[in-house]
Amino acid sequence: MFTTKRAITAVAVATGAALALAGCAGGETAPAETVDPNEEVTLDLAFWGNDVRAELYNEVIAAFNEEYPNITVNSTFLGFPEFWEKRQTEAAGGNLPDVMQFDYSYLRQYSENGLLLDLGPYLGSIIKTDALPENILDIGVVGDVTTAIPTSTNAWGLYTNPVLLEQAGVEEFAGGTWEEYTTWMGEVTEAAGGEFFGGGDYTGRIQNLELQLRAEGGELFNEEGEPGFDEARLTEFWESGQAIRDGIGVPQQRVEEVAPLGAFDTALTASELTWDNFGSGYLGNLGEGYTELGLVAPPITEEGAKDLYLKPSMLHAIAANTEHPEAAATLVDFLINSPQSGEIFGTNRGIPASETALEAAELDPLSQQIADYEKSIADRLGDAPPVPIVGYGTLEEKFRQLGTELNFGTITVDEAVSQFFAEMDVVLNQ
Template sequence: MFSKKRSLAAVALATGAALALAGCAGGGADPEATYDPDEKVTLDLAFWGNDVRAGLYNEAIAAFNEEYPNIKVNATFLGFPEFWEKRQTEAAGGGLPDVMQFDYSYLRQYSENNLLLDLDPYLGGIIDTEPLSDQILQIGVVGDTTYGIATSTNAWGLFTNPVLLETAGVDEFAGGTWDEYADWMTEVTEASGGKFWGGGDFTGRIQNFELQLRSEGSYLFSEDGEPGFDEERLTEFWESGAELRDGVVVPQQRVEEVLPKGAFDSALAASELTWDNFGAGYLAGLGEGYTELGLLAPPITKEGAKDLYLKPSMLHAISAKTEHPEAAATLVNFLVNSPESGAIFGTNRGLPASETALEGAELDPLSEQVRAHEAAIADRLGDAPPVPIVGYGTLEEKFRVLGTELNFGTKTVDEAVSEFFNEMDIVLNG
C-alpha cells in the first residue's frame, strides 16, 4: 500500500499545475451564512472504508435527513488506495465530491493546490466549534486557513502485554525516562528465558524521534519544510538504541518471520510504542487468551515538556468548487458533532474528537481505555505539528527501513544518517 500511496502522491505533484487550475475556489462564504432548509440540494459524499463503514454512513445519512430532508446525499466509498487514486483523477478534471473523508497526509497537497474550501467562515456558525478543542481545530489548519475538521483523534502511547509480563514475573512499566524504559525492557527480556523480548527498537520509529525533539523545543519539520534537527542529533538518537539492538529488543529476523503481523501482536514483544487506536487490531492479532492490554504514557525526555499531541484518525473536508457550501458545511457539522453520528459510528472512525459526538458514542472497554489515556496525558499535549509536508510519507518510510537495517546490523549509524539526509535533500529540495 505504501508504494502505491507514494506513487499517487508523485502523480499529483507532477500534475500540480493541472490541480491548481482544477481547484479554483468557488465563491467566498458569508460569515453569517446559514443553510436555507427550504433549498433542495444534492451533495456527493465520498469516504474510504468497507461494507461495515458504508452501512454506518447510510445510517448517519438517514438520521441527517430526518433533520435536513431537503439535502440529498449520494455516498460512495472505496478502499484507501483506490479512494485517493479516484480523488487524483477528479482533482485533475475539476470534479471533487462536495464532502470528503480526508487523510491528514494529503491535506497540505490539496489545500495548497486550491482544491479545498476555506472553512473558517463557517466555524462558530454552521460548524459548531464549542465541542471541539482548540487543539482539535488546529489539526485542520494549513498556513492560517482551516481546510479540514477532525472526526476523531489518536495520540502516541505505550501498549503493554499483561499476559507476557505475568509470564516473566515483571511489573508493568512504572513510567519514566527513555533510559528507564530501556532498563525495564532489559529486565523483561532477561526474565522471559528467550521466549519473548521487552519491546521493539523504538529508534526505528520517526515518531519517537519527534517526541524527543519536541521535548527539546524543536520539531521534525517546520511549516516551510525545514528540518528541526541535524546529523549530530539523528546520530545521537540512533546510537541510543545500539545496546538495545544487542539482544534486548526483538531481533529483526524474528520480526520478518511473523510478517505481515508485527512483533507485538505476535506475542514476541511485551511492549510497543505506537498510536493509541491500534489496540483493537493488536487484540485481534493476539487472539484467544488476550482480553486486555496495558496503555501507558510514552517515556519522558524532559519533565513538563509538551511533547505529545493529538493526531487525526481522519478529517472531513469540502471541495472548493462545491455549488452548495452552506449545505456541505451543514453535513460536515452533523458527521463530526452530532450525538446521533457519535452513537452510529462509535469508534469506527477512531475516538470521536467532538465532545457531543463522544457523549453519544457507546464505548467498548478498549475505547474507554483510549479515552482515559488521552485524558491522562493532557498535561503533555501540545499543539500538533504543522500539517505534514508533501513527501513526509516517503521520509517516514525511509526512516523505518533504515531502522530495520540498523537492527539487522547491515548498516552503521553513520551510514544510515548519511543516507537519510541524502533522501531528505531530494524530497525537500528536489
C-alpha cells in the first residue's frame, strides 16, 4: 500500500544553528539482517521532482510492496528549492522523513549535524553492496561514516554539436591540452564567420579549475574544508581564459540574449564543458534537426592524471530520527539496487549507479552514449573528492558570476580574485 501527496504550503528556511541544535546521532544497536515480515511499519519517503517522477516512484513502491506488504510507504515530493526548504524546517524540529532523496551539496551539512543515519552497519547485509563499486560507495562517506548511497552517477565531459561542426567544416575535438582545446575553439569560431562560436570561456566554471588541481595532485577543498589553491593559482587560471574572452569564445552579451537557455543549447556554441547528464536537456532545447550530440573527454592537464571522478546525480539517505532503521534500509536497497527500480526509473534519476539496476534499465541512445562515455574515461577516474564543504553552492555561484563579469570586461582578473577570496573567507569562517 502506498500514497503520494504533494505539499503546497510555503515553508521557511531554518538556520544552520537550528540544524546543529536539532542534530542527534543514530543509535548504536546492531541492525537485524532482515526485516521482520510480521511487523507492520510505515515509512515516509521524500523526493524532489515532478509528476512524471512521482508516478515512477509510485510504480517502484508498488513493486516494493509485492515483496514487503507489511511496509507502508507514504511519499511526498516538491520542486528542488522547496524540497530543501521543507527539509531544513523538519531538521530543526527533529522530524525528517525516514528516507530521503538527497543532493550531494547538502550531504556534509546534514551529516556533520548528526541528522543522517550511519549506514555502515547495514552495508553488505540489508543494503547489498556487491553491485556498487567501492568508488561509488565512497561518495556517500563523510568523516569516515557512510550516510548516503548514490542512486546514479555522472562525470564531467565535453559536449559538442555535430551539426555546427559540419557547417564549420571542423573535425571533432580530438583531445589534448587546454591550450589545444582553445586553439580548436578558435578554428571553429573563425570558420563559422560570426554565426556561432567554438565554445565559451571555460575558466568561468569552478569545475574546470578543480580538474586542473586534481591533475596536479591537489583538490579544490580538502576534508578539513581548506582550499587547495591560492590567489596566484586562481589568477593563473583566470588569465588562461583571456584569449577566449578576446574573441575566440561567445561574447557574454550574446549569451545574455538567449537566457535563460545557454549558449550551447541555443546553437551559439559548438562545445560545452559540463556534467554528462545534461545531454538530454540540451537535445530537447536544440529541438528539431538535432538527434545526437558528441561527448568526449575534457582537455588534459597532465597525461595519466586521475583528474576525473564520478559524482552522484543524487543519493538516498535515512534520517537519524527514524524509528524503523531496518525497514528504511530495506527501502533504500530496493530503490537503488533492485532490477524493478532500474527497469521502472530507467535514467530518470541519471545513469543507475548499481550494476543490477543498470542491467535492467532500458537506455535510450543518448543514455547509452553517456554510459559508454563513463566507461571510456575509466583510466582518468580517480577517487571522488571530499564531500562538498558547507556553502559550496554559494562559492560555485560567486565563481560563475565573476566569470560573467570577466567576459563583459567590467572587472579585472586581480579584482575577481580579490572578490572571490573575500567571499570564500566569509563562507569558510561563518
